[in-house]
Amino acid sequence: MKAALVTGAARGIGAATAIKLAEQGWAVLAVDVAEDDPALPYPMGTAEELSTVVAKIQENGGTAEEFRADVRDRAHLAAAVADAEQRWGGLDAAVAAAGVIAGGVPLWEMPLEQEDAVLDVNLRGVLNLAHVAIPALLRRPKPRSGRFLAVASAAATRGLPMLAAYCAAKAGVAGLIRALGTELGDSGVTANAVSPGSTDTPILAESARLYDLPAAQTFATQQPQQRLLDPAEVASVLAFLAGPESSATTGAVIPVDGGLAL
Template identity: 55%
Template sequence: MTRVAVVTGAAGGIGGAVVDQLADDGWRVIAVDVREDELAARAAHWPGHVLAKAADVRDREAMAEAVALAETEFGGLDAAVACAAVIAGGTPLWETPDEDWDALFDHGVRGVFQLARAAIPALLRRKEPRSGRFVALASAAAHRGLWHLAGYNAAKHAVVGLIRGLATDLRGTGITATAVSPGSTRTAMLDATAELYDLPDVEEFARHQLVERLLDPREVAEAVCWLCGERSSAITGTVVHADGGFTA
């Protein structure tokens, strides 16, 4: 049976790669992001497979609409992938402005919560035996302290906590909840991180990974898409580290 996903952050580097890979694997996808033009361009590559839904993950109603679209247009929901987040930092924790802290938690944690609130009831509406999947992007920052990124560290630890709790609430349903923690991956967010550190480019980040290079977003998407599939049924309440050995 054709599987159906909602993916947030779908105009971004990793979210975009997840949309492309799921669509290429035959999935139907509701692609969610606030960046309407980039979203529309991606959806245009996959006519009939990918529908763009311009929406803010902080908005409970908008997440409900995205999930409703999956059910009305594609007949149900099998996976929800939370990629949307922002980066902020560049100062020690005690100098972090409230706006930075709030942005990290509103987009990066509340957004995951809002997606889960909308998506889990739809995943539960699938008939048994279910194979629903909820996958959230955490980070190597959920497992290591990173200099001048303590707010991001805290938000990403919160994502892992949310996933652990959610997986417990889903016990026995056939639906799993997992996090993927990427290492440094060549996307706009990594560019923004280099700027926070006043680095001339992103290449410096490569030396922290055992693979001695930056990851391509498609490599992270491989792990996410595998978790979305029926074959990942043994894995729930935990983290897959797609980090090139960053946290090894």
């Protein structure tokens, strides 16, 4: 059985990805901090939500376990990777979906602790996962098909006002993935990212609040498809990238955005 580690798995895109991978036969280690961040004014996923994701997978006959870790802490993530390797004999995919948002003011007015949270979770967190998960993917014997995956954003390529730090972090993720694609070369391990558009999750609700919009639904009008995306639609592309059919794709940042970046 192939094993995947997914961060940000308590809710939203990470939860949908954990569920989709389990449906496709993967053993999944569902990782989340499951604790609020004092620097951020909106709630993170909860321990109960993380347990519910794992219970749902198990009730459907799938294989999943939960692991609480903060992606800002490389040692925590190393322990998560070790847990997956011990349980399932190795690691075949790592998905960096954990993320936070803050802004709502020009960059020069943004409190330092919020800027730190955005950069440390959204960029450093992905670097941390790459540091500890890629060696595990490479520990699989050849011929291997390891997958390092990240969730970037349409904000990686668009200059979104009042979200400058978030844009910087997500552009950093896109650059990281391109470079990892070249570094991983002919190893059999690939690195790819998806760039979602406005997807119906708590981060989008917080984005609406930051822009003083009445509801997240307002973001739908910015996307040519004129609707918000469902987290499962982003998870489908991540699951494809995790699987054997994506073998020729590496270093790619794939829009899954209802046309937002067009």
